[in-house]
Amino acid sequence: MANTTRRIYRDISDPSILVKCRECPWWFAIRLDPIEAYKAGEGxxxxxxxxxxxxxxxxxIEFEKRQRRAQRHAVSA
Known part of the structure; x- marks a missing residue:
């Protein structure tokens, strides 16, 4: 069975997003855009x-899909 705990996590506050790694306590990234925060973790x-x-x-990719879905629903409402 696969481990479902993600290695990368994000702490979202206004206006920044702190990206951290559970296995590397010394590594972090700060981004202002959610997509850029995901990309920092990917890298x-x-x-x-x-x-x-x-x-x-x-x-x-899943975040972007949810975002597009939410935008479609907001336009149609």
């Missing part, structure tokens, strides 16, 4: 943890 996972790019990008 860390790919470079440091040798994660497969497709797997590292999964969280961002």
């Amino acid at each position: 860390h996972e790919i470079t440091v943890h040798e994660e497969e790019p497709r797997r590292a990008q999964h969280a961002r």
Whole structure:
């Protein structure tokens, strides 16, 4: 069974997003845009943890899908 705990997590506050890694307590990134925050985490996972790019990008892709879905519903409402 796969480990469902994500390595990368985001602490979202106004106006910034702090991106951290559960396995690398010294690593962090600060971004202002959610997509850029996801990309920072992806880069860390790919470079440091040798994660497969497709797997590292999964969280961002799902976030973008939810965002598009929410925008469609907001327009149609």
